[in-house]
Amino acid sequence: MVAVVPTAARSGASAPVAQRSSKTGYLLLFPGMAWLGVFFAIPFVTLFMTSLQAPVAGSPGKYQFGLEFGNYASAMAEYWPLFLRSFLYAGIATLLALAIAYPLAYFIAFRAGQWRSLMLVLVIAPSFASFLLRTYAWKTILADEGIITSTLNSLHLLPEGRILNTGIAVVAGLTYNFLPFMILPLYAALEKIDPRLMEAAGDLYASPQTAFRKVTWPLSMPGIVAGTLLTFIPASGDYINAALLGSTGNRMIGNAIQINFIQFRDYPTASALSFVLMAAILVLVFTYIRRAGTEDLV
Amino acid sequence: MRWLRHHLIGIVAVAVLVYLFIPIAVIMVLSFNKPSGKYNLSWNEFSLDGWTNLCGVPGVCSSFATSIQIGIISTIVATILGTMIAFALVRYRFRGRSTTNLLIFLPMATPEVVMGASLLALFLNLRFPLGQATVTIAHIMFIISFVVVTVKARLQGMDPMLEEAARDLYAGPRQVFRYVTFPLVLPGILGAALLGFSLSFDDFIISFFNAGTLVTFPIYIWGAAQRGIPVQVNALATIVFLVALAIVLTAQFVNHRRRQALERSAVDMDTFSRS
Amino acid sequence: MTDAARAVEDLHLQNLTKRFGDFVAVDDLTLTIPAGSFFALLGASGCGKTTTLRMVAGLEDPTEGSIRIGEKDITGLRAFERPVNTVFQSYALFPHLDIFENVAFGLRRRGIKDVKPAVEQMLDLVELGSLARRKPSQLSGGQQQRVAVARALINEPDVLLLDEPLGALDLKLRRQMQIELKRIQMDVGTTFVHVTHDQEEAMTMADTVAVMNAGRIEQMGHPADIYETPQTVFVANFLGQSNLIDGRRTGTSGEFGVIEAHGLSFMVPSDRCFCSGSDVTLGVRPEKITVLDAVDAEQVPDGHNRLEGRVTDVSYTGVSTQYLIDAPWGQELIVFEQNVVVGDRCSVGDPVILHWAPSHTFGLDPAPGRGAGIDPEVIEAERVNAHLRVRGAED
Numbered sequence: 001m002v003a004v005v006p007t008a009a010r011s012g013a014s015a016p017v018a019q020r021s022s023k024t025g026y027l028l029l030f031p032g033m034a035w036l037g038v039f040f041a042i043p044f045v046t047l048f049m050t051s052l053q054a055p056v057a058g059s060p061g062k063y064q065f066g067l068e069f070g071n072y073a074s075a076m077a078e079y080w081p082l083f084l085r086s087f088l089y090a091g092i093a094t095l096l097a098l099a100i101a102y103p104l105a106y107f108i109a110f111r112a113g114q115w116r117s118l119m120l121v122l123v124i125a126p127s128f129a130s131f132l133l134r135t136y137a138w139k140t141i142l143a144d145e146g147i148i149t150s151t152l153n154s155l156h157l158l159p160e161g162r163i164l165n166t167g168i169a170v171v172a173g174l175t176y177n178f179l180p181f182m183i184l185p186l187y188a189a190l191e192k193i194d195p196r197l198m199e200a201a202g203d204l205y206a207s208p209q210t211a212f213r214k215v216t217w218p219l220s221m222p223g224i225v226a227g228t229l230l231t232f233i234p235a236s237g238d239y240i241n242a243a244l245l246g247s248t249g250n251r252m253i254g255n256a257i258q259i260n261f262i263q264f265r266d267y268p269t270a271s272a273l274s275f276v277l278m279a280a281i282l283v284l285v286f287t288y289i290r291r292a293g294t295e296d297l298v
Numbered sequence: 299m300r301w302l303r304h305h306l307i308g309i310v311a312v313a314v315l316v317y318l319f320i321p322i323a324v325i326m327v328l329s330f331n332k333p334s335g336k337y338n339l340s341w342n343e344f345s346l347d348g349w350t351n352l353c354g355v356p357g358v359c360s361s362f363a364t365s366i367q368i369g370i371i372s373t374i375v376a377t378i379l380g381t382m383i384a385f386a387l388v389r390y391r392f393r394g395r396s397t398t399n400l401l402i403f404l405p406m407a408t409p410e411v412v413m414g415a416s417l418l419a420l421f422l423n424l425r426f427p428l429g430q431a432t433v434t435i436a437h438i439m440f441i442i443s444f445v446v447v448t449v450k451a452r453l454q455g456m457d458p459m460l461e462e463a464a465r466d467l468y469a470g471p472r473q474v475f476r477y478v479t480f481p482l483v484l485p486g487i488l489g490a491a492l493l494g495f496s497l498s499f500d501d502f503i504i505s506f507f508n509a510g511t512l513v514t515f516p517i518y519i520w521g522a523a524q525r526g527i528p529v530q531v532n533a534l535a536t537i538v539f540l541v542a543l544a545i546v547l548t549a550q551f552v553n554h555r556r557r558q559a560l561e562r563s564a565v566d567m568d569t570f571s572r573s
Numbered sequence: 574m575t576d577a578a579r580a581v582e583d584l585h586l587q588n589l590t591k592r593f594g595d596f597v598a599v600d601d602l603t604l605t606i607p608a609g610s611f612f613a614l615l616g617a618s619g620c621g622k623t624t625t626l627r628m629v630a631g632l633e634d635p636t637e638g639s640i641r642i643g644e645k646d647i648t649g650l651r652a653f654e655r656p657v658n659t660v661f662q663s664y665a666l667f668p669h670l671d672i673f674e675n676v677a678f679g680l681r682r683r684g685i686k687d688v689k690p691a692v693e694q695m696l697d698l699v700e701l702g703s704l705a706r707r708k709p710s711q712l713s714g715g716q717q718q719r720v721a722v723a724r725a726l727i728n729e730p731d732v733l734l735l736d737e738p739l740g741a742l743d744l745k746l747r748r749q750m751q752i753e754l755k756r757i758q759m760d761v762g763t764t765f766v767h768v769t770h771d772q773e774e775a776m777t778m779a780d781t782v783a784v785m786n787a788g789r790i791e792q793m794g795h796p797a798d799i800y801e802t803p804q805t806v807f808v809a810n811f812l813g814q815s816n817l818i819d820g821r822r823t824g825t826s827g828e829f830g831v832i833e834a835h836g837l838s839f840m841v842p843s844d845r846c847f848c849s850g851s852d853v854t855l856g857v858r859p860e861k862i863t864v865l866d867a868v869d870a871e872q873v874p875d876g877h878n879r880l881e882g883r884v885t886d887v888s889y890t891g892v893s894t895q896y897l898i899d900a901p902w903g904q905e906l907i908v909f910e911q912n913v914v915v916g917d918r919c920s921v922g923d924p925v926i927l928h929w930a931p932s933h934t935f936g937l938d939p940a941p942g943r944g945a946g947i948d949p950e951v952i953e954a955e956r957v958n959a960h961l962r963v964r965g966a967e968d
Contacts, residue, residue, distance in 0.1 A: 025390025029398065032379035032442055036401050039439040043416035050419040100314055107311035117553070119315065121546050126318045128542035129325055130535045131500050132519045136527065137321035140328070140339050179318065229407070237409020240502065244523060254411040254503075261415055261507065267422065274415040278408065285407070462632050463665035465652040467679035467728065477678070481669045 044278075051271035061265045068268065075272040079256050083280065086252040089167065090236035093174035097182040097231050098224065100175070105186035105223070106216075110195055123183050131177065135244050138173050139164060142245070165247040173241035181230040189223025190216070225292045233281055253277055322539065329532035336526035348529030355528040361518035362534060368430065368514065369498040372437035377491045379438070380445025381483075387446070388453040405443045413440060414507030421508060428510025436504050441494040448493065452486025496542065581608040582643030584629070584732050584764060589638035591624050598624040600788030602638070606732075606766060606781075611758050613767045613779030617811070621788040622768045626734050629766065631655045642731050653682070658725035659734040663741060664717045666709035672696070672720050673705040679728040695727040698757065715746045722754070726761060735767040739774060751777050772812050776800065784808050804847040806854060806940035815856045816906045819939060822851045829931055835902040839878045839934060846936030854939045860909040861933040864896055867924040879928040882906065884919050894918055898925060 054066030076083075108119045126134065142148060142163040152158050163169050193216065201211035239254030253273060260270035328338050332345035353359035383402070386392065405413065417436050421428060456479075464478040502516035509517055519531055584606040591599040599621040606612045614622040627633040629640055631652035639648045647655050658679070666675050676695055677688040685691075696702045699719035709717055718738060725733055738754070739747045755778050758765045769775050775782045776796040783793040784807070792799055792808045803809035809817060820834025829840040832855050839855055846853065857878070864884075865872055873879050885905065886897035889912075896908040896919065908927065910918075919925055 022390065025386045025392045028382040028386035028390065029392065032383040032446075033398060033401065035379055035439060036405065036442060039417060039420070039435055040405055040413070041401060043413075043420040046420045046423050047412075047416035050423065100317070103307050103310040104314040107307050111308060111311075117550055119311075121543075121550055122315050123318065125539075125543050125546070126322055127500070128496065129322050129539040130516060130519060132502055132516050132523070133325050133527075133531065133535050134321040136519075136523055137324035137328075140324050141320060143340065145340075176317075176321070233407055233409055237411045238503075239411060254409070257411050257415055258503075258506075261418060267419065270415060271419055274412045278412045281409065457663070457665060459661050459663060459665035460667060462652070463659070463661055463667070464678070464682075465632070466630055466657075466659045467724065468653045468682040469678075470653055470682075473682055477682075478667060482667075 047271050047274055050267050051275050053268045053271075055268075063267055071268045071272045072276065075269045076276065078269075079253065079273060082251055082253045082256050083276070085167075085250070086236045086254070086277075087280075087284075089171050089174060089242075089250075089252060090232050090238075093171050093178065093235050094182075094228050094232045096171070096175045097179050098186075098228060101179060101182040101186055101227065105183050105190055108187050109190035109193070120184075120187070123180055123187075127180060132240060132244075135173050135177060135240055138169065138176065138245055142169050142172065164245065165250075167246065167250050169245040170242050170250050170252075173245045174235045174238060177238075177241065178231040178235050181234070182227040185226035185230060186220065186223040189220045189226070193219045221292065225289065229285060229288070233285070236281060237277060325532050325539075326536050329529055329536050331529060331532075333526070333529070338527055338529055338532065345529070348533035352530055352533060355530050357513060357518055358528060358530045358534065361513045361515045364430065364513065365499050365515035368434050368437060369495045372434050372441060372498045373491050373494040375434075376438045376441035376494050377445050377487060380442045380490065380494075381449050381487055383442070383446045384449035384453055387450055402443050402446050405440050406447075410440075410501075410503040411507075414504040417504070418507045428508055429512045432508040432510070433505050433512060433514065436508050437498040437501060440501075440504060441497055444493055444497065445487075445490040448490035449483060449486050452483050456482055492545070499538075581731060581762065581764060582645075583608050584766070585639075585641040586625070586629070587639045587641065589625065589628060589640065590636050591621070591628060591633065592636045597788050599628070599635075602788070602790065604783065604790065604793075606764060608764055609762050610781055611755065611765045611767065611779045613769060613775035613782045614785055615769055615772060615775040615782055615812070616785035617770055620785045622770075622785045623736060625785075626659075626736055626766065626768045629732065630657055630659045630734050632659075656731040657734060658728050658730040658732075659736060660718075660721045660725050660738045662736045662738070664709075664721040666717055666720055666724070668709055671706050671708055672701065672712070675709065675720055676724045676727055678724060683728075691727055695723045698726075698760065699723045714742050715750060718742065718750055719753070722757060726757070726763065730763065732764045732766060735765060737769055738767070739769075739771075747774070754778060776812075784811060786811070800858075802845055802935055803856070804937065806856075806937050809856050809935070809937065814859055814907060816859060816862070817937075818855045818900075818904065820853055820855050822846075822848065822853050822936075830936060832936065835900070837880055840876070840931035841934045841936040842932055845932075845934065848936050848938050850938070852939050854937045856935045856937060857929050857933055859895075859907045860893070860911075862906075862908045862927050862929045864898070864908050864910055864919060865926045865928065866919060867926055870926050873926060873928045874930075876931065877928040878931055878934060879926060881924065881926055884921050884923045884925055887918060887921060889918075896925075898927060 049065070050063070051071055052067050052069065053063035053071075054068045056062040056064050104119075104123070108116055108123075112119050140146070144162050144164060149158070149163050152163070153161060158168075160166050163172070197215055197219070198211050201215045202208070206214060236252075237254050239252055239258055242250050242252040242255055257270050257273045257277070260266045260273065264270075327341070329348045330344055330346065331338055331341055332343045332347060333339075334342040347354070383398075387395075387398070392398075414436070417432075417439070418428075420426075421432055426432065460478055460482065461474050464474045469477060500516060501514075502520060505514050506517055506520065513521070515534075519527060522528065522531065586602050586604040586606075589599055589602040589604075590597070602621075602625060614625060616622045624633060628635050631647070631650060631654070635648065639646055641647065642656065647657070667678065670678070673692055673696070676692045680688045680691060693702065693705075696705055699722060701716060701719055701723070704712065704716065709720065712720065718741075721738070722733075722735075735754075739750050742750060751774060754765075758778075767775070767779060779796060781793065782796050782799055784791045784799065786807050791811075792804050799808060800812055803812065803815065806817060809815040818834050818839075820832040820839065822830055823833045823838070824831045825843065826840065828843055830843050830846050830853075832839045832841055832853050834855060841853075841855060848854075867881065880900060882898040882900050884896055885899050886895075888895045891912070893909045893911055896910065898906045898908060900906055906927065
């Protein structure tokens with residue numbers, strides 16, 4: 001998912017040249033858009049319809065067409081804490097990722113010189129190893145008898161005495177896994193900044209800190225917005241980290257959707273949860289974009 | 299102190315890169331482990347079991363092959379469909395552009411769990427049997443968008459005058475495409491295909507929802523995580539990682555060499571023009 | 574390459590018009606470009622010169638009018654069907670092909686099998702034979718430029734179009750390439766149509782220059798004729814600099830018209846007066862004027878046009894000295910004086926007498942504002958420069 005982000009963030013407003021208008025355009029569009037229509041857009045309709053289905057009396061696990069809006073009420077009544085937890089974990093992980101990613105992206109953009117492209121490869125490279133295995137590896141790194149846990153324990157920094165199977169491990173996993181999604185858009189935005197702007201700020205009596213606050217940070221805003229969204233969205237829907245690194249007390253909404261769909265076969269509840277998740281994310285994203293004042297996403 | 303302040307950001311940057319590679323190191327090291335219990339989580343003793351007998355555990359290699367197969371098919375289809383869309387977006391006028399753009403953007407902004415769930419809802423309602431076909435369909439769906447943005451960026455970055463020059467030099471529309479446009483966009487298409495394959499190969503969530511009884515490599519790992527992941531999995535993941543890294547680094551190296559040659563010839567030219 | 578027997582024919586543009594929505598880019602242009610000439614279309618950006626070129630190339634369809642080569646109408650032909658080739662502004666060399674293949678491109682598209690001799694001969698003509706297997710990115714700007722010319726010329730077009738071909742080069746290289754292009758044109762004898770905003774470039778290379786403004790041709794002719802005898806205020810200002818004084822025609826005296834302006838009377842040769850009414854803008858090029866110290870008034874030759882003024886700025890530019898002089902009615906006039914004599918120049922504040930031969934004077938129809946054809950940025954830059962010089966801040 002990773003290598004595309006900078007180009008996606010970069011491909012901005014350049015006006016299409018020499019556009020032709022003919023049937024060919026529609027012919028080129030049709031197969032791909034039809035695919036997306038049938039296997040992406042229509043499924044949302046079926047998802048919504050499934051979320052309103054009613055159980056067939058006498059045969060558990062079977063559902064029929066219905067308008068059971070009560071499905072939403074009951075699903076939310078049962079799972080609202082998981083929603084809150086998902087957004088909380090994803091939010092913390094996003095902020096941590098921003099804090100970790102910014103110095104690296106800054107360094108690659110302004111100081112890396114001839115190492116720039118190699119460092120970018122190194123940012124993407126971990127994604128070449130299986131997502132699941134990398135998450136699983138954190139079980140080893142954060143193990144109870146491992147260096148990290150014992151060090152923190154000797155400093156009495158861990159309330160539960162351990163990291164694994166706690167919310168901390170889940171957030172750590174989320175932060176790690178979606179970090180490249182933060183680094184690349186940040187880099188793409190920073191790389192576009194003319195370094196002479198910072199020199200100019202210095203020339204105009206700004207200290208390095210002020211220059212950063214007044215020049216670099218605001219100019220990197222598109223990257224910050226894109227990066228936080230690209231981290232937050234997949235993180236809030238993720239259930240692998242919670243399943244592998246957390247305990248039952250750390251389940252996220254993705255876990256609930258997966259379990260209801262695949263194990264319990266309670267399709268209406270699972271669909272209702274998916275629908276609410278998507279809606280909540282869309283609302284959050286649009287308010288966020290509006291507040292950040294950037295419409296420049298795709 | 300001054301030195302530290304000057305290099306602080308570099309030190310932090312390197313530390314972050316190291317952090318990114320810690321789990322990779324763990325995966326690699328544990329591929330040489332002989333686990334004491336059923337979980338391969340902590341170091342016990344050195345062994346080459348994982349490497350000498352890659353397919354020794356039932357299911358590992360077959361799931362690996364399944365993933366490769368799905369990856370190749372879905373990459374080919376998605377690359378073709380996505381490239382066509384990118385050309386239409388950049389080169390043609392048509393109605394419904396903003397809807398099109400939205401439909402391309404949304405799959406990248408939708409949590410995988412929602413996409414997996416909604417597609418499953420569709421297949422269930424259509425009573426479509428789950429298996430390799432449904433997983434491939436799903437992969438094609440989510441790869442298309444990434445192909446579109448990558449190829450579109452490449453197309454937009456292309457100097458429109460190059461195509462005009464070709465027309466000026468007696469190339470008809472087909473020839474312009476064949477001799478100028480396509481060769482120039484090809485690197486973008488190949489990059490998109492590479493990305494698409496890696497997305498497909500590593501996808502778990504969407505696959506899991508739509509796989510039925512089919513086992514892909516990530517699904518195998520997921521199942522194995524409950525009862526202990528065999529060392530062979532670590533070895534295979536290490537191989538995949540190293541092969542992918544080698545491909546990307548080779549591409550980088552070729553690029554770098556080309557740039558160096560360019561700089562060298564620029565120097566030649568300087569001395570040449572001065573003489 | 575030189576093939577004297579090859580029938581080259583004139584390029585005719587007939588009532589050529591191009592509109593983009595409401596904007597008229599090219600306005601009813603009728604023009605004949607003689608076969609084998611080096612023709613320059615000169616104008617500021619947005620004057621329609623590039624659009625004209627693109628219509629000839631077939632990259633843009635005219636709204637009205639026709640394009641012919643000799644008797645052959647090519648208006649409806651598409652770019653790849655025309656016997657016309659273009660050297661693009663940024664060269665547009667194919668980055669994925671080497672120099673040889675770039676040059677061979679047109680021949681191959683026309684199905685010519687054995688391209689090698691022609692390509693090699695062409696590369697020799699532009700002195701790039703040794704670089705045939707390099708990629709365009711490995712070449713310097715000047716070399717890329719020559720490849721672009723070779724790639725177009727190898728097709729032996731009836732007309733070669735050059736769209737600001739030297740714009741991307743630095744000044745020194747530009748000078749060199751101007752001579753180079755002129756040489757190539759003489760070698761091959763093809764009609765060259767050259768679009769540029771650089772008046773010096775147009776004058777150096779072309780044997781005919783057409784000055785374009787707002788989609789129309791203001792004046793066309795041999796560079797020296799246009800410079801010495803501009804026929805509109807726009808041309809007087811756009812091509813070099815001019816001192817323009819508004820006046821009234823009051824009579825004739827022999828071969829001269831008499832113009833009264835600000836209480837003074839000036840003589841203009843009747844055949845250099847392109848004015849329809851009695852309101853006349855009188856003009857003279859800055860280097861035609863002689864500056865004399867006011868005390869040397871008796872040195873002014875009889876019959877010369879003359880006026881008194883005061884020096885407001887002197888700048889030494891090496892080859893010449895540039896004076897700004899305040900005329901009694903407040904207008905600022907500019908004078909270039911060759912630095913033939915060392916030392917003893919007039920200085921700021923000196924009262925002076927300006928005089929010039931009547932035969933160097935031209936008369937024009939007044940245009941709204943004397944500034945037509947002057948780039949406002951240039952005026953502003955000169956104002957700032959003059960200001961800085963006055964403050965002695967220039968080093």
